[in-house]
Amino acid sequence: MSEPVPVAVPRKGRPLEAVLERIATVGRDDRLERLADGVSNTLRYEKAITKDRVEAEAGPYERLAEYSDPNAPTEPEFTLLRDDRDGKPRRIVFDAATVDLGDVSLKLVGREEPFRALRTHEFALGFDSADLVLEEVVGIRPEGLGEIADVNDRIDPVDTDVRVVNGLGDTVYHTLMARPDRLRPGTDLDRAFLADYEGSLCISPRYERLVTAVLGTDALDGIDFVYPKPDEEEEAGIARTGVGVYLTVTGSTARDHGLVVGEHLFPSETVLMRNAAEGDPRVERAIAALDAEDATSEIRI
Template identity: 60%
Template sequence: MTTVSVAVPRKGRPLEAVLDRLAEEAGVAGLADDVISTLRYEKAVTKGDQSATGDVYERLAAYSDDEEPTAPEYTLVRDDRSGMPRRIVFDSVTVPVDEDLQLRLVGREEPFRALRKHEMPLGFDSADLFLEEVVELREEPLAELGDVNERVDPRDTDVRLVAGLGDTVWHSLLVAPEVAAEYDADLTRELVDAYEGEFCISPRYERLVEGVLGTAAIDGIDFTYPTDDHGDEEAAIAETGIGVYLTVSGGTAREHGLEVGEHLFPSETVLLKSEPEVTEAADRVADLLVSAETGTRLAAQ
């Protein structure tokens, strides 16, 4: 039996996207539902939105099944909330693919970096982190996942993006009506090209924003960032008049009087591969996880 290890996030939307895909392609809906519901419950406990029976160590022991080799395993990490409580997160699980191949999902805080260090051949992570870490900044904007690999310096990393899972939210241009009226331009990159002044973004997305707008467009722009006083990013952007942030429906942005402009770049979970570590078995697993419904796999450059 050949086992292929796949790095995945320990919690959150990207892990749920991977589990949903595995449920579809490997017929493990019950397993996926069990892990997702457990982690959502533990998140609610950590946030104080749910009461728990027993302490965290008792719950961790209860989730373990030493008699079932394919049962999911969990572990504890420090949560960054006030008091740094311990939080139960995903650790690993083994899933059979066929009679001679199985995949093992292995939880990592930063799956992309595990691949970058050649610890595993495959992994799932946010496209945002990949852009922040290794994608080259250029004058022209980066608008599609399909253009990402072409901007990766092969001297920097062997990791390449294979495909997205489609759990897409968008880095979108958000503009106050008075700014849109002043520049008399469509709410697209064209407006950003013409705009000069303060431009509000989340600090963790600064390099990503530079990449998706292009360095030529941000000439004359000074980035500003939300503070604790703003409450949320949309409030800070409304105060500045223009910025970029993640949107799903754009409802929160509109509540702050902002107009939702161009969807600049998709933020979604992506399958990554560390090319020197990829074997025939790993490619079979990648083919399973990236089905025909997700579109053509991206070409490595």
């Protein structure tokens, strides 16, 4: 078989788990399921150490040597990074693994910013959060954006060659929320509500451009973005403000803060992306292998 196709993937977190689940779904043997479970369990344990929920029995270098075997090319490799906690301590994250999908093999390579690695042509294929595409390259227009299937039409080809292929189904939503006293009887909490609303809208600071792209500039006329206070939960900030947008799956935390959960404005999902300028028959085979027919994503581009 030819050399594996390099694929940029996140180093940790929900997006990496979604990638590993997709690999296990499209794979032809149990080894890929064991790989997905092993990497996910290792990183969950390391996250628990990072969050001081468990105490490690060995230091980071000893744990790293236990997890990674450089003489076993089919086994996953991990690496040490400095994270953003006080003192910049070490954290163990995913580094690489080679997976055989039958017609093609992939070299999954951990990157802190897979989307940007595709933008700079380091990789032809990669996985990352759809949020990053909106935050960095999707054009801002008067009208809003509601589906990832429409994202590619909003990307200026002069700006980047990266395009979304499909999603992995690990969906949470950027959702409109409000205190009940902000809603008139019989009023739905949706985009039409925002079109008539004037006042403060509480969002996470990192999502300002994303929310602007999702809602459109017309809907934001008369609206001012405000942000949660330091060390304040986003839902608490929205409850204090009255109206806001934040990520949710079930909305239970929002309801715990006395909020009404309104329209799902936009899905936050891990997506497979390609750099369209990097054409190669192996890349096409890789995309075909990863595009599972039973994928749970609503995105089919």
